[in-house]
Amino acid sequence: MNRTTRFSAKMVGMPRLEEFVNRKGIPVAMVLVAALLSLAMTATAPAAADRWEAPSKAAARPNPEAKNPAAPANGRRSFLQACINCHGEDGSGEGSRAADLRSASVQSQTDGALFWKITNGNTANGMPSFAGLPETERWDIVMFLRTLKQ
Numbered sequence: 260m261n262r263t264t265r266f267s268a269k270m271v272g273m274p275r276l277e278e279f280v281n282r283k284g285i286p287v288a289m290v291l292v293a294a295l296l297s298l299a300m301t302a303t304a305p306a307a308a309d310r311w312e313a314p315s316k317a318a319a320r321p322n323p324e325a326k327n328p329a330a331p332a333n334g335r336r337s338f339l340q341a342c343i344n345c346h347g348e349d350g351s352g353e354g355s356r357a358a359d360l361r362s363a364s365v366q367s368q369t370d371g372a373l374f375w376k377i378t379n380g381n382t383a384n385g386m387p388s389f390a391g392l393p394e395t396e397r398w399d400i401v402m403f404l405r406t407l408k409q
């Protein structure tokens with residue numbers, strides 16, 4: 260009998276605390292979360308909509324390896340080590356999200372633009388940055404990419 264009385268006294272007390280949190284605490288937290296979410300969305304939305312393009316200055320850079328006959332073979336060696344997991348040995352991307360490096364949309368880009376993309380990556384879309392590879396190696400990879408053109 261005693262236990263039941265004490266228990267029901269607690270039951271009466273608890274909803275009051277919940278009501279307080281519902282009326283004061285949760286609406287404030289929800290407004291804050293909503294405000295942060297809309298801030299985050301306006302900050303990221305324009306970037307996601309943009310096409311991934313190299314700045315014109317970077318795209319205009321000439322390939323210093325263009326006249327080196329060994330460049331495509333050197334580039335192939337690096338490509339087999341660093342790129343085939345995503346782009347495949349033939350550069351096709353093999354049904355992954357990675358770009359088809361043989362395609363006209365890639366091959367129509369300048370050496371400078373491809374060098375810039377390899378250097379900076381587009382990590383938000385799964386293309387890593389290869390700024391850690393020596394610069395000559397990156398230009399050699401571009402020379403190799405030209406051999407994939409169909």
Ligand code: HEC
Nearest residue numbers: 311341342345356357358373376377381384385386387389
């Ligand atoms: C972890 C997976 C991954 C690896 C490793 C990788 N890539 Fe990519 N790559 C991607 C993805 C995904 C994209 C598409 C990114 C986009 O369109 O925003 C991409 C895009 C590219 C593009 C741009 C294509 C275009 O449409 O303009 C080039 C060039 C490229 N990769 C070259 C390389 C080279 C060269 C290497 C090796 C040094 C390499 N990638 C390694 C995933 C990868």
